[in-house]
Amino acid sequence: MNLSASSMSRSEASLSPGAARRRAQGRRRWLVQAAVLTILLLASVMLVRTTQENLADRNIRAGFGFLGQAAEFAIGETPIAYSPSDSYARAVLVGVLNTTGLAAVAIVLSTLLGFLIGFARLSGNWVIARTAGGYIEVVRNLPLLLQLFAWYSFLLNALPHVKRAVLLPGGLVLSNRGLNLPAFAEPSAFWLLAGALVVAALLGGLLARRWRPADPRLASLARGGWILAPSLVLIIALLVPLSRPAMVAPQLGPFNYEGGLELSVEFLTLVVGLSVYTAAYIAEIVRGAIQSCAAGQREAGIALGLRPGQVMRHVILPQALRSIIPPMVSWHINTVKNTSLAVAIGYADIVSVVDSIINQTGQAIEGVLLIMGTFLLFSISISRLLNWYNDRLGWSFSATAGVGRGSGAPPVNLSSIQAFAGWARRALFGSRRQSALSIAAGLAWLWLFWRVLDWAVLQAVVDGDAQACRAAGGACWLFIRENYRLILFGTYPEPLLWRPVLVCGLFAAALALSFVRRLWGPSIALVWLVTLVAAPILMSGKALGLTPAPMGEWSGLPVTLILASSAVICAFPLAVALALGRQSQLPVVRALSAGFVDVMRGVPLIGVLFMAAVMFPLFVPEWLSIDSLVRVAIALILFTAAYMAEAIRGGLLTLPDGQRQAAMALGLTGWQSLRRVILPQTLRVSMPGIVNTAISEVKNTTLVLIVGVFDVLQTTRLAYMDVEWRPFYVEAYVMTGTIFFVICLSLSRLSLRLEQHLSHTRKN
């Protein structure tokens, strides 16, 4: 790609202008594209032939014909009627509906929670703002899968057994099996209500838009129309089903609560986990957008005599929403993709259902295509909807919200006692309401701090045995002492443990060196490259003449580190190529790059990992067998490259065209201008984005456990699944969570430093 583009521009620069040149150039372009297409065609022919052979060898018939056969497996949660005698197609439909429902609930809740936290972050009250800040920092720096597992363990253990379920007001029943709600006896009543709500919303919307009476009293009524009309229809809709005994409350049967609607604890886990995770990101978007509103807007609003709440509602929010909605919607698309982690929790989403089908029928290719297709459809329709909405409102967005940091409250000033007192007056005790808030929040924090101290230090058990741990009320650090080797290094042979320890040390050193500003540039790249090459060599030991340790025995932290760093480092050249390819003048190259990037970004990582784990072996001839760890690493690299390419493309777009023209005018060839002018500037600008991709990759590596790779999260789970240590899942997740937190936090600090460095050098 690069080669062709550069040779072309070289001739452009050196030849005198004329029609012959243009014709030759056109011909060459055509030739390059034809070559690319031919290579692609040949490769796919080869692929199809190998796949056909492999399928024939394995007695698998390709095609979607199997969808009509009876599924024969039961599904726990089915929004529509389903029994094992129904077809695979219907099982898939159940999976899609479960995914849709989960995504819808998680999106609504994460939006609400995100706005709440975002406002709290901007609160003038120091305690509130800092609490929100801490929440964001912790949640964003832990892998989502780790959070989901921790939530699941927590809900399973903390909620009561079904026989001792908590009866909540309104007929709700909560146990560690889930939440049971009263429901309409007849589904028709539900649809009636839903229909009435839709009609009411449409009616209200129409009323608020079209009816603009001159009389101010009527006008206020019209403005309220969007509330009034729905409530009217709602009352009517409620009256219809309530006229007969249509609600069914859950009743305890011999085993479970029967009747009503049941939301399983797996569903609740996913809803809570996904909402809490995404809310942290939405909060940052909200905060950035509100802060980027000019301060004058707020002052003008106050000057007009509006109260702060009114300023927010009528002045700031309407403006901020423009920069909130696009990035927020892209997070909603992420939420849809993240529902795919349901497969790890035991909720029957589309991935989980297809997984069962692949396992029963061996139709791996069709299964992965079904997963990919479903999520692409979701991603594309949501982004289409956003575009349509934007066009309709005539908004033109720049996708980046404000990235200013800090909270609404001023930072602590400890320069003198007077200064501190002044700060406290403003940030803690500004008004009576604020004082009450500060005291309440402060007390809550004290209580929490005391509880944590009590648990982690005062009542903690460090010596003894598991029995002593169970008897004590505090943390069982003994569990960590006994199991840290298993958690960190898993199945790696014990006498050779110095090697993974050294590997982890190397990575720690590389990360530490990354903070040294003097090394920024080629030297730090070299450090990482050397670390990445050295790590697998040390782990396997073969090349060094040490006792060999096969890849199947690698597990724990080194695997996580190697996977994450190889994903980021190896994806980098590919990402540069893809970003340049997307800007290429050759339509074929452009389409291929864009297609690759968009498909990768449209599907969940788990789909790509499934492809590597169960589908890839069908694509390659038998003599070419690649270790599953390597396959997974390749999948991570391809996935990362797509996201990194977008970060780099963002950098390319910020480059003024004058740079390119100036390079050309200096007589540089295309390759020279790319290497000396365009890339250095682009990479500098996009470096923070690249480091952010690295953070999400460190977290993403945890997903490999779903396809059977023993990363550090999997070894953590193994450690506490042992009967002796089962109650101590909190300690396990605290330890592994801390590891991830430290890595991700240092990377995000690094990204911040890079940003500061960039803005500093730009100013000078």
Added chain:
Amino acid sequence: MNISAKRPRWGALLAATLGLLASVAAPASAAAKTSTLQSVRARGYVNCAIHTGQAGMSYLDRQGRWRGLFADYCRALAAATLGDSSKVRFLPVSSNKRFTILQTGEADVLSRTTTWTLTRDVGLGINFTGVLYYDGQSFLVPRAGGVRAVSGLNGATICVTKGTTAELGTTDYFARKGLRYRPLAFESAEEAKVAFFAGRCDAMTTDAYTLAIIRLADAERPADYMVLPGFISKAPQSPAVRSDDEQWFDINKWLVNTLIAAEEYGVTSANVDQVRRTTTDPELKRLLGVTPGVGKSMGLSEDWAYRAIKAVGNYGELHAKYIQPLGVERGMNRLYTEGGLLYPLPLR
């Protein structure tokens, strides 16, 4: 620099690429199949897919080594084919990925408690090599629940591991009896266990052996739980290989048989050297390679069975080493001479 001088270079590049691709594509489709034994020998180790953690059958010991009946089967196979029981690469694999890993050739043998069924044997392109453990599906329930028979589970929530015969067996059984249940399917047995003991389910189902071990090893108070009597299905556990390699199938089939026969003849890892030197039994002579012929006909060295027995012991030894300590009765898994189902085929 002129254009005409440059044009051929592009053509050449294109031609070279096409040529390269063609040469890559050709052997891919025309490559002669190497036998599994050949590729195992060339590689120097056996790729053996095992359970990710099942007491007695395949589990990690404190030194991080895979142990258990089915893990040691891999060692016996390595001893028989490569002469060294340590030449095994263990591939821990979840239930729902196990056939893929065998079908794709990533594993040479699937030595993981896998139930031998018609559809698997016929439909998945694999062959089962011989039963290493006879089992049947049952249910583990808390005693406090009061359920004493499978029929008492109407309306219960049942924890099951995805992609197991138990998942389908439960469906069939409840449909046949006209009973209802709520399945909760987990990716791995570990997760199902944790959920069951947390009270998320009323029962957990898999093979009775596994349940007996789970009760003993994973329940905080084993006395609070019981395995329901009777099987709702038969579950003979067998290693499996791909069906495209007759020789490899034979090696595995007769290896299973050899381990059982060795118990019948009283050959153990301790006395195998002595028996080999002193035996006059023609069948044992053939088996242990004193009389040559058997090994060669399978493409192995003549001492294949000797090495296997020497490395892991006979079936009875394996059972005593791994399964007896867990408090599980030998039951059906006794020799036919003692009223069990183990009946080694004649080694002639």
